Amino acid sequence: MKLTVGLGSVDEYIRFSEAGADEFFCGYVPYSWTQKYDTMMPLNRREVLCSNVQLGAFSELEILSSMIRDYQRPVHLTFNSLFYLPEQYPEIAKIMKACMCLGFQSYIIADPALILYLREHNIDCEIHLSGETGEVNSRMVDFFQQFSLKRVIFHRKNNFDDMKAVIDAEKSHGGLRSRTEFEAFVLNEMCQFAGAFCNSFHCDELGHLCRVSYWLEPLRESCGDSSLRQLHPSPPAASPQTSLPHTPDLPDGYLCGATGCGLCALYRLREIGITHLKLVGRGNYNDYMEQDIRILRRALTLLEQSTSEEDFKDTLRRTLFSYKCSKVCYYL
Template sequence: MDNGMKITAGLGSIDEYERFVQAGADEFFCGYVPFSWAEKYGTVMPLNRREVLCCNVQLGAYSELEILSRMVKKYKKPVHLTFNSLYYLPEQYPEIGDIIEKCMGIGFRSYIIADPALLVYLKNRGISCEIHLSGETGEVNSEMLKMFRRFPLKRLIFHRKNTFRDMQSVIASQREVEKQAGIRPEAGMELEAFVLNEMCQFTGAFCNSLHCDEMGYLCRVSYWLGTVRNGDAVPEKIMALQEQAWDQEPDLKAYDESGYLCGETGCGLCALYQLKQAGITHLKLVGRGNYVDHMEKDIRNLRKALEILDAAENEREFKYTLKRTVFPAGCSGRCYYQ
């Protein structure tokens, strides 16, 4: 790893790859669901929890993967394939193993995986791919990471609810283990955190909602956060705060002429300084199924924010320049990291 944080952007179709590379993305993640899987299991036993066909959210044909593989060889910007379901049926593991082996045969080496049983299956079958432990896996702490070290983890992805202190503690523990093992810093485990789009009230590991064409996503249903005391909800105070922080729409002046606002559904740009201090190496820019024009602008804005970060002498200077440059008319106020 180098000292600069890298942009990992969501890819909804192969048509977006070259455009997003030109915008400044360093690497990508995308889903691949063979039609045979969708035909056999439908939406109730998803392969990657994005069983959407009405818009560009994932790849559905092996021929698309073959084209994407040639693009990766040309542009040298890797693509990680997601197998993000929390669990699978016993008979599905051999099928997934076959899919991964076939994908590896055309150059896809890295896979984002959430199900620990799938990690065990791949290890026992002798499939030696790079594993990115998904943010959907569950709570992230030092003991959890200790347990998963038995697998060849290339990267740990922090979920949406981790604090800076949580991340810093886990990363410090990991770096100490690597130091004792004589692993060079540049060869250590990669660490990834969410930075733009799709902030969600749920932690992925505890969400059993379906993301499909047939029904609305549960994460887009209106909600309020409150405390429970003696079995009774006490919502009043937190409901008021929630209305201020989330339900109130951003100022229309903050949008550009095309209706775009960076971080409209979740933003962590102001936190880049602290994420870097914590030791984060990769930044997840969620966007599969997003408008392609908006996604391109997201990548350019994140790249601009990283340039501002590199030039800033301190956090105050970084935030001041960022707001003046990227958010001159205001931001969404929907912060990933408060």
């Protein structure tokens, strides 16, 4: 399995490559787009200017393309909005053509209409179906394969059985489809929302909804009528259960997987046919990201040396989690 890492700036590319990243994904939003559409019509749902979350200048892409030639770690560009205005599709196509001239051939796309537009206009790029697209099942992937997908990215809420069913269905078709790549989340940014159903603007001006404290309670019967169920939105008076993990008081403030971890699931992910692991972290502290990459690379080494799932989990816990486990699991 290969390690796909979020890239927030050009400066991180060499550092993260040397730490063990196999490839990257990053956003590119030209300032001309920001001037014209502001944050209300985002290009990739990361309209952030005050920190290193995406690239904003074509010159940065030029620098990055030269680094890619040296380090041979590909970068996939994200166009992750769920939809665009009709007049925006030609603009996006123009941006992508300019990027392709620099060697950027693969794009993470969520909007089905954009995928259709690109194919109808003979833009021969590699398409990674974004996890932001929505529910992923074998019939959905079967439909999108008319556009020749290079990779399917599972969203945060898919379980092992869901992913295995999709992968098995693709392999059963044979040919090029049997070589479709599959990517799953493994570290950071676990969220109560599936991307397709998140209505938050990820921008400088507004707080992200995923950072707002919330409580979870089971639905339960009300008034003795099993057909009537109510949700209690108010947290209990004692020991409220917030879903947002807080980083423990460790010496350097770092805890691997503090906001989402799937390391213990690596054995199962490999068994069901996952080919790429997503390490999210655009805008995260560079030191933390580097540690994440090194730990995940070490975990993959332990996976190769393990004889069984239990052997892998036991070695992982003793070797990498002897200090602390975040207990914020992507895959229970």
